Amino acid sequence: TQLLEQSPQFLSIQEGENLTVYCNSSSVFSSLQWYRQEPGEGPVLLVTVVTGGEVKKLKRLTFQFGDARKDSSLHITAAQPGDTGLYLCAGAQARDQFYFGTGTSLTVIP
């Protein structure tokens, strides 16, 4: 059973377009992380959100944690080729257990 579902699984867009990636669950998390992973490398932490309804911005990336702390979204404005990678969400629960989403593979075409 996959605790966190990400959509879409694959996304290919043109440079300059906007996109949104979703991370959904029926479980509540105490915090949620977003990572980006490039081929041959480990995941790199982008952001941690903790409070329900929280919105964090990182340059062209906007992260939102759902009010009920069950879901999250990542919005990228004016995507660039350097944004290409695998985006992973991970939810943390009280037992120090982290559950990773299924991943969204993003390709930004120049």
Added chain:
Amino acid sequence: NAGVMQNPRHLVRRRGQEARLRCSPMKGHSHVYWYRQLPEEGLKFMVYLQKENIIDESGMPKERFSAEFPKEGPSILRIQQVVRGDSAAYFCASSPPAGEKETQYFGPGTRLLVL
């Protein structure tokens, strides 16, 4: 401040051999997690350790796999009698002991290929 270190980065083994994967957490971090990743897939939790203790090994196969995090030295993920299905990328992550512990920092991974 060095990040999470893993070695080797690439490991080739023949079926039946043993694989030892090492992970040195970030300085000051006392929690270590091991994950497995297949191509184009997310991360699958294997085991969570603190110094000298296994906290949660629910994601690790009961046979052939073991993990330790000794008082001194790196955490070790050991796979005995490897089979082709063990071929994957294995990632280690560490987190601080308190306060920020809900954030994990990942190493570059060890890519295991079983021939």
